[in-house]
Amino acid sequence: MSVMYIEGGVPLEGTWRVQGAKNSVLPILAGCLLTREPVRISNCPRLSDVDAAVDILHHLGASCSWEGEKLVVDARGACETSIDQGQMRAMRSSIMFLGPLVARMGEARVSYPGGCELGPRPIDLHLEALSTLGCQVQEQEGEILCRGRPRGGVIHFPFPSVGATENAMLCGVGADGDTTIVNAAREPEIVQLQQFLNALGAKVTGAGGSVITIQGGHTLHGGEVSVLGDRIVAATLLAAVAAAGGEVRVEGVDWRHLSTVLQLLEQGGCRVRSGVDSVWLRRDRYVPLRGGGCITTAPYPGFPTDAQAPVMAAFATARGTTIFQETMFSRRFGHVVGLREMGADISIRDQAAWVRGVPRLHGARVTATDLRGGGALAVAALGAQGQTILDGLEHIDRGYQDMEKMFGHLGAKMIRR
Ligand code: UD1
Numbered sequence: 001m002s003v004m005y006i007e008g009g010v011p012l013e014g015t016w017r018v019q020g021a022k023n024s025v026l027p028i029l030a031g032c033l034l035t036r037e038p039v040r041i042s043n044c045p046r047l048s049d050v051d052a053a054v055d056i057l058h059h060l061g062a063s064c065s066w067e068g069e070k071l072v073v074d075a076r077g078a079c080e081t082s083i084d085q086g087q088m089r090a091m092r093s094s095i096m097f098l099g100p101l102v103a104r105m106g107e108a109r110v111s112y113p114g115g116c117e118l119g120p121r122p123i124d125l126h127l128e129a130l131s132t133l134g135c136q137v138q139e140q141e142g143e144i145l146c147r148g149r150p151r152g153g154v155i156h157f158p159f160p161s162v163g164a165t166e167n168a169m170l171c172g173v174g175a176d177g178d179t180t181i182v183n184a185a186r187e188p189e190i191v192q193l194q195q196f197l198n199a200l201g202a203k204v205t206g207a208g209g210s211v212i213t214i215q216g217g218h219t220l221h222g223g224e225v226s227v228l229g230d231r232i233v234a235a236t237l238l239a240a241v242a243a244a245g246g247e248v249r250v251e252g253v254d255w256r257h258l259s260t261v262l263q264l265l266e267q268g269g270c271r272v273r274s275g276v277d278s279v280w281l282r283r284d285r286y287v288p289l290r291g292g293g294c295i296t297t298a299p300y301p302g303f304p305t306d307a308q309a310p311v312m313a314a315f316a317t318a319r320g321t322t323i324f325q326e327t328m329f330s331r332r333f334g335h336v337v338g339l340r341e342m343g344a345d346i347s348i349r350d351q352a353a354w355v356r357g358v359p360r361l362h363g364a365r366v367t368a369t370d371l372r373g374g375g376a377l378a379v380a381a382l383g384a385q386g387q388t389i390l391d392g393l394e395h396i397d398r399g400y401q402d403m404e405k406m407f408g409h410l411g412a413k414m415i416r417r
Contacts, residue, residue: 003391004404007413008363008384011246011285014410018234018252019045019401020227024189026093027166028196028225029053032062032073033100034174035200037222043252044071044227049398052090056083056097075104082109089114091398092163095123099167102135102146103174109145121329125164129155133171133179152177152216160185160299165212166193173202175216184212187300188257192228199223229253233400235261235307236375238281240407242270242314243383245285248410251278260303261311264295268318291318291357296325309335309376316344316380318357325352335373338366342380342388360385368392371399378403382412 020043030053032039044050046069054064054071060083062075081101088094094113101108113123127144131137134151137144152175155168165185170193172179184190186208194207200223203215229252238258241248242265255262255274262279266272268289271282283289297305305328315322316339326332333353336346342361347354363386368374374396381388390396393416396403404414 001391002393002416003389004378004393005415005417006363006378006381006388006390008244008381008386008388010244010382010412012241012244012248012382012407012410012412013246015249015251016237016406016409018229018237018250021045021189021230021232022047022049022399023162023232024192025050025227026053027096027170027189027193028227029057029073030093030096030100031170031193031197032057033060033075033078033097033104034170035220035222036076038072038074039200039222040224041071041073042069042224042226044069045230045401047397047399047401048394049091049093052087053093055090056087056094059084059087060101078104081105081107085111088112092121095126096163096167096170098126098144098146099130099171100174102130102148103150103171106149107147109143111142111144125157125159125161126167129157129164129168130171133168133175135171150175152179152214154180155182157181157183159183160210162187162190165190169193169197169204169212169214172214172216173197173204173220175214177216179214179216181212183210185299186210188228188231188254196225199225231257232304232306232372234258234279235304236310236379236400237406238262238265238279239307239310239314240379240382241281242268242283242289243317243379244412245283246410247280247282249278249280253277253279255279260301261307264303264311267293268315288357288359289315289318291315291320291322291355294323294325297327305329305332306372308332309372310379312353312355313339313376313379314383315355316346316357317360317383320357322355322357323352324355327351334369335376338364338368338373338377339380341366342384344380362386363388365389366391368395371395375400378407378414382407
């Protein structure tokens, strides 16, 4: 197993075009099942989670091939109705195949999905949504069997779940009748999913707001989509500049998708400028960040739970105490163990992490235990004094494409061996 060697304390300088968003391409890949014609996906990130989705598509009978950074999916030959347990466990987003699979085949058999260990991650909202759309859902001995042609219906989500909203959209597009989703998630990735489905001939409106409506009964054709820039990778990069100092321009991301993160970094003393398709951030490495206040994670447009860990790593060396209140997942402070190894002063009470800024962190041997927690340890290591050896790269590779290349391009000393 390789590890990352990171030499900290080097300011980051330069420009980087951010990769396509993992959380956008995964539902798009599941949505490819809804058409019998080829779909070309450009700006597709090379990630192990994308490989896992491609594995599932192959298993179901679709063909997938890379043309440079474009992934071409042709699901004409899809004929399988069940997904292996191993494939389901490879990532959380494997559950996203359930809705389009039952819509396409009239039957889908899956097991519970895997993914980052962030506490219990139920799928009840996914299953209730599919049931509302007219599918018969049975659960027995860890297996989920979903049967019948979806008719459409009105789904009321008690909580705006991202994945359940996407699954409901994908199933609703394949349904015979119309679907309304009330209290839908409003993330930019949902807006992109709507754009993608409409480009294939679907009739979906309302994404980005709380009510999404879908006219069912349309046969989808092939098409092209360019995956939107990854706002969480962008947030990680900006947090790294806030931690190590320097001046970086991140291209390929819409600043409005990052506004809560940018506001916090600006309050902390970073200079931020936003363009149409880019964000520029500068931090004077001799002036520490200003901490203070309480950051509470929330569904979009609130502060993203996925940015909590990398941003916390930057505030570990801020002046003052910053509180991070996690409301989305019950075990999302896994990175705190590694940050403490590096000298951070953080205590956890219930769902809040109290980060008392220390003058500096030092290098250490630390292990990533989940994807964004891994991003946080890399951010901390880039700002720390001395060498960090970062383990658990299999988590990082799920969502950060060639992390060492990205930071290396900006002058960081980060080597995978
Ligand atoms: C997605 C993102 C993930 C992000 C999260 C919240 C993808 C691939 N992943 O995950 O990176 O951290 O949104 O922004 O897009 N819940 C239930 N029942 C369900 C579904 C969810 O109780 O059926 C709960 C979850 O346990 C969690 C909360 O709802 O507490 C939010 O989950 P959800 O929005 O569904 O997140 P994911 O789609 O899993």
